[in-house]
Amino acid sequence: xxxxxxxxxxxxxxSLVLAQNNRTEHxxxxxxxxxxxxxxxxxxxxxxxxxxxxxxxxSNFSMKWPRDGGPAPYQTIVQCLYTDQFLYVAITxxxxxxxxxxxxxxxxxxxxxxxxxxxxxxxxxxxNNGYFFGISTKGVQTDALVSTxxxxxxxxxxxxxxxxxxxxxxxxTAEYAIPLRIxxxxxxxxxxxxxxxxxxxxxxxxxxxxxxxxxxxxxxxGWTGILNWEEAPRPVKGNYNIIPxxxxxxxxxxxxxxxxxxxxxxxxxxxxGIGSGxxxxxxxxxxxxxxxxxxQVVNLTRFNVQLPEKRTFFLExxxxxxxxxxxxxxxxxSRRIGLNPDGTPGTxxxxxxxxxxxxxxxxxxxxxxxTRESKDSGTQNFSALSLNRRVFGRSTVAGYLLDREQFKGxxxxxxxxxRNAGIETNYISTDGKWGGWFTHHRSFQPGVTNxxxxxxxxxTYKNRNFNTLIDVLHxxxxxxxxLGFEQRIENYDVLRDTVIRLxxxxxxxxxxxxxxxxxxxxxxxxxxxxxxxxxxxxxDGTLNESSNNISAEINFKNTSSINLYVNPNYANVPVSxxxxxxxxxxxxxxxxxQYRFINGGVEWGSDYRKRFYxxxxxxxxxxYNGQIYTAGVELSWRYRTLLNLKMAATYNxxxxxxxxxxxxxxxxxxxxxxxxAKNIWWTTFIQYNNQADNFNINSxxxxxxxxxxxxxxxYTDNYGVNVPGVKNKALVAKANYWx
Numbered sequence: 001x002x003x004x005x006x007x008x009x010x011x012x013x014x015s016l017v018l019a020q021n022n023r024t025e026h027x028x029x030x031x032x033x034x035x036x037x038x039x040x041x042x043x044x045x046x047x048x049x050x051x052x053x054x055x056x057x058x059s060n061f062s063m064k065w066p067r068d069g070g071p072a073p074y075q076t077i078v079q080c081l082y083t084d085q086f087l088y089v090a091i092t093x094x095x096x097x098x099x100x101x102x103x104x105x106x107x108x109x110x111x112x113x114x115x116x117x118x119x120x121x122x123x124x125x126x127x128n129n130g131y132f133f134g135i136s137t138k139g140v141q142t143d144a145l146v147s148t149x150x151x152x153x154x155x156x157x158x159x160x161x162x163x164x165x166x167x168x169x170x171x172x173t174a175e176y177a178i179p180l181r182i183x184x185x186x187x188x189x190x191x192x193x194x195x196x197x198x199x200x201x202x203x204x205x206x207x208x209x210x211x212x213x214x215x216x217x218x219x220x221x222g223w224t225g226i227l228n229w230e231e232a233p234r235p236v237k238g239n240y241n242i243i244p245x246x247x248x249x250x251x252x253x254x255x256x257x258x259x260x261x262x263x264x265x266x267x268x269x270x271x272x273g274i275g276s277g278x279x280x281x282x283x284x285x286x287x288x289x290x291x292x293x294x295x296q297v298v299n300l301t302r303f304n305v306q307l308p309e310k311r312t313f314f315l316e317x318x319x320x321x322x323x324x325x326x327x328x329x330x331x332x333x334s335r336r337i338g339l340n341p342d343g344t345p346g347t348x349x350x351x352x353x354x355x356x357x358x359x360x361x362x363x364x365x366x367x368x369x370x371t372r373e374s375k376d377s378g379t380q381n382f383s384a385l386s387l388n389r390r391v392f393g394r395s396t397v398a399g400y401l402l403d404r405e406q407f408k409g410x411x412x413x414x415x416x417x418x419r420n421a422g423i424e425t426n427y428i429s430t431d432g433k434w435g436g437w438f439t440h441h442r443s444f445q446p447g448v449t450n451x452x453x454x455x456x457x458x459x460t461y462k463n464r465n466f467n468t469l470i471d472v473l474h475x476x477x478x479x480x481x482x483l484g485f486e487q488r489i490e491n492y493d494v495l496r497d498t499v500i501r502l503x504x505x506x507x508x509x510x511x512x513x514x515x516x517x518x519x520x521x522x523x524x525x526x527x528x529x530x531x532x533x534x535x536x537x538x539x540d541g542t543l544n545e546s547s548n549n550i551s552a553e554i555n556f557k558n559t560s561s562i563n564l565y566v567n568p569n570y571a572n573v574p575v576s577x578x579x580x581x582x583x584x585x586x587x588x589x590x591x592x593x594q595y596r597f598i599n600g601g602v603e604w605g606s607d608y609r610k611r612f613y614x615x616x617x618x619x620x621x622x623x624y625n626g627q628i629y630t631a632g633v634e635l636s637w638r639y640r641t642l643l644n645l646k647m648a649a650t651y652n653x654x655x656x657x658x659x660x661x662x663x664x665x666x667x668x669x670x671x672x673x674x675x676x677a678k679n680i681w682w683t684t685f686i687q688y689n690n691q692a693d694n695f696n697i698n699s700x701x702x703x704x705x706x707x708x709x710x711x712x713x714x715y716t717d718n719y720g721v722n723v724p725g726v727k728n729k730a731l732v733a734k735a736n737y738w739x
Contacts, residue, residue: 023127023222023393023430030210030225032058032194034080037088041081043177045139045164047090055079055090058209061198065206066525066557067516068214068464072207076117076198080227082180085236089176091117093198098169100137101201101609105641105675107704108155111142113608115201117174120146120219122193123185124360127221127394130193131183137172138641139165140678146219147319148394148428153219156315160707160738181236184277184356190232193224201609204557215462222394222432239273241708242739247287249732254725263732269313277357278364283313284350289732290712293698296689298650298667300628302577303487309335317355320365320386324400324422324441325484326456326471331420331441332402333485337369337382346371346380363388378408378416382483394428404482418482419444435460443480451476451503458508468511477503477539488536493575494589500575504544505537525555538572546570558607566600571624579654580663581693581722587661590624597622601630612637626656644673665691679704688721695719708738 037051057079061072077092103110111118111134118134132153134142141163144153162177185192196209197218210225212218248264267285274280291310299305306328309315314334321332338348351369358364365386373379381404388398399422406416422441429435436459443452458471477489478501491500512530529552536545551565571594578589599621606614612635619630632650647670654663668688675681684699697717704710712734718727 026210026223027193027226031228032056032078032080032209032225033228033230034082034087035230037081037083041083041086041088041175041177043088043162043164043175045166045173045175047092047173047175051081052079052090055081061196061207061209062211063205064197064208064212064218065214066204066555068212072198072200072205073203074200074205076196076207076209078196078209082229082233084234085180087176087178087180087183087233089119089178091174091176091196092171093117093173094171095200095202096170097202098167099202100167100172102136102138102140102641103638104644104673105138105140105678106673106681107140108142108144108158109140111136111140112199113201114140114199116140116199118142118197118199119176119178120193120195120197120221120224121178121183121227122221122224123183123189124357125189125191125193125224125226126360126390127193127224128361128390128396129184129357129363130221130224132219133161133163133176133178134197135163135165135174135176137165137167138678139163139174145317145319146221147323148221148396154315154318156312156318158316158708162707179236180233181239181273184273184279185233186277186360187235188232190229192227192229193221194227195224204559204609214464215467216432220432222428222430235275241271243269243271243708243736244739245269245287245734245736247289247732247734249289249730251728251730251732253728255727269736274354274356277359278354279317279356281313281316281353281355282350283348283352286311286313286348286350287734288312290700290702290710290714290734292683292685292700293696293716295669296667296687296692296694296696298652298665298689298691300579300623300652300654302491302573302575304490306330306333306485306487307335309333313351313353317353317365320355320363320388321367321384321400324386324398324424325439326473328487329454329473329475329485331422331481331484332384332400333481333483336483336485338371338380340371340374340380346374348372351382361390373407378406381405381407384483392427393430394432396426397423398426399423402481402483417446418480420481420483433461433463441479443478445480448478448480450478452478452480454479465514465516466512468509470507470509472505472507474505475503477501479503491575492577494578495576495584502574503539505539507533507535507537509533523556523558525557528553528555542572543570544572544574559609560607561605563603564600565602566598567621568598569596571595571597573624578660580661582661588659590656590660593625595624597624599623599628611639623654624656626654626660629653629655642675644671644675646671646673665689667691690721693720693722694727695721706738709736711735 033056039051041049057077059075059077061076063070063072074094079090081088100115103113114136116136122130128148130146132144132146144155145157146153159182165174198207212223246266250260250262252260265287267287270282272280288311294307324331338346340346349370349372353367355365368383371380383403386400388396390396402420404418420443424439427436438457440455454475456471456473460469489501491502510532512528515527517524532549534547538544548568553563555561576589580587601619603617615634617632630652634648636646638644650667652665670686672684680703682701687696699715701713714732717729
């Protein structure tokens with residue numbers, strides 16, 4: 001393993017030498033101006049104020065997708081004004097048709113699949129962190145936080161800003177008012193990073209004001225232009241929000257033979273700006289009753305799956321804590337906060353979180369949460385500290401400390417703690433083509449002194465046609481993360497009803513090559529060929545698992561696509577395992593053995609711009625010592641912007657030779673969304689999963705009666721599937737108000 005580390009380091013050295021700082025040249029090419037408004041700006045989308053008639057205009061949008069380069073066929077004009085309190089932005093979007101694609105009237109939902117425009121703002125102009133303000137042609141808002149190294153923007157960040165749109169025969173307009181107090185910026189800095197992204201779904205085109213190469217996301221902060229302020233904005237006072245809530249309802253647990261129980265609570269959240277770069281979040285007696293329940297997933301692996309965090313308090317700025325590690329191994333996973341050591345949920349009393357920028361190059365995050373003491377467990381304290389320092393342009397060095405402490409009464413239980421620490425270096429060349437990383441993570445628990453660490457290193461390269469990645473990892477068998485998630489260490493042996501902890505090493509690599517047609521009249525956007533290789537190696541050097549994928553995707557101009565794939569696999573399974581719930585006497589587990597199997601499938605997606613959308617997939621082939629047959633369908637239909645109907649269904653048949661039992665898994669998830677107005681949404685989510693033995697109904701009505709202030713009414717109902725019967729029911733109402 002040491003030799004592999006040195007080899008990967010050698011491969012990365014050319015990227016360190018060849019990378020050149022071209023961001024300054026790029027931003028010199030893309031610049032727009034913001035002038036001080038002399039009169040009042042009324043945010044109505046009409047752009048009829050005299051200040052807009054005099055404001056400078058920026059246009060010349062270029063193609064981003066389905067291919068980059070060249071002017072966008074339908075242009076967009078951007079203008080910027082400001083006052084002491086607001087940044088105003090006007091958009092004029094030239095259009096070919098008044099029939100726009102708008103997927104939803106719900107905030108933060110369906111933006112990329114709708115006609116619209118978005119502002120990407122980097123107040124520090126350091127390509128580290130930024131803000132996303134997107135709107136559809138119907139004025140539906142999407143706001144998010146963006147950070148370097150994270151491909152997904154954090155749409156869980158919500159704040160108060162205003163926008164209105166107006167539709168015309170050959171164009172549409174939008175008028176933004178963004179309060180400066182909700183942004184984190186440096187006092188006296190008069191150059192901000194900015195980009196504008198246009199969604200022209202009618203023509204299947206995405207364009208940007210500041211050119212972004214095809215291989216990079218449109219929200220990549222490394223490709224912003226410059227917003228020149230006539231005068232550097234000054235910090236705005238009064239940057240705080242107090243958000244009290246009250247909730248009440250009834251619930252009944254039928255499995256415990258309980259009567260209907262009334263429930264109610266009051267609590268408060270607060271958001272306080274500290275200086276121009278930091279934000280302090282406080283919560284007292286948080287209530288998560290309005291949070292949508294988890295989607296039930298089909299798990300055809302031998303390991304646990306990671307369900308996403310949905311509790312609002314933990315989502316904003318989550319990247320500063322949660323981006324450490326890699327997707328199957330996260331040292332910090334906020335879903336573990338509030339759980340007792342035995343995995344049972346506790347009651348969170350309150351907590352605080354400080355996040356943001358100490359200076360232009362340094363981000364910090366500090367979090368602490370306290371749970372209530374129960375009869376089975378003492379009170380728990382969960383704390384996290386993260387520090388991120390930018391070096392060498394876009395590269396970073398980051399470190400964290402995590403701590404879980406258990407108390408009984410006022411005394412800390414000395415043997416009931418779990419701590420983790422780690423450091424990560426992440427290199428990104430200034431042009432974004434080359435990347436590399438090296439990490440080391442360690443856990444600290446009573447009596448554990450060896451094999452309690454893991455680390456990985458790797459690199460990536462990407463250009464317009466080709467991208468590749470390689471990652472090498474070592475995992476010690478005694479590494480534990482009470483505040484995190486690790487997928488492979490624990491191996492459950494069904495026959496012995498015990499868990500075996502096994503360390504491992506792995507090598508993961510992936511490559512993709514895109515072929516762009518030369519003829520402009522073709523119906524193709526591109527063809528993408530891909531390969532993934534995942535090799536898990538035991539500590540003694542023997543092969544534990546080889547899981548691989550070879551694929552070919554054909555992407556069409558009408559946004560439909562076809563994906564073909566083959567999965568060759570090898571598994572040297574160290575424990576007995578099974579996928580059915582039958583008794584061991586009649587349905588024995590699959591034995592410890594070496595398995596070689598191959599399967600493959602096809603997936604087709606229709607034009608997602610249409611009111612009716614379909615995605616079909618099928619898989620067939622070998623599965624361990626048996627066969628797998630999978631069929632899936634996802635259908636959606638929308639009626640204007642009033643109604644969305646969605647239906648997803650999967651069927652999996654696992655067929656094994658005797659004496660092993662066959663398995664049939666059915667998962668149905670219909671969803672109904674009704675948009676009574678732009679601020680009233682009613683969502684009903686139904687789930688049927690015989691693997692999880694659960695049939696669930698979750699219905700939520702949300703009324704946003706003023707900006708960021710909501711009334712929720714939520715009904716949830718759970719039934720057994722394999723053993724029919726009611727499990728539990730609940731009806732809850734909650735109101736919160738932003739001051």
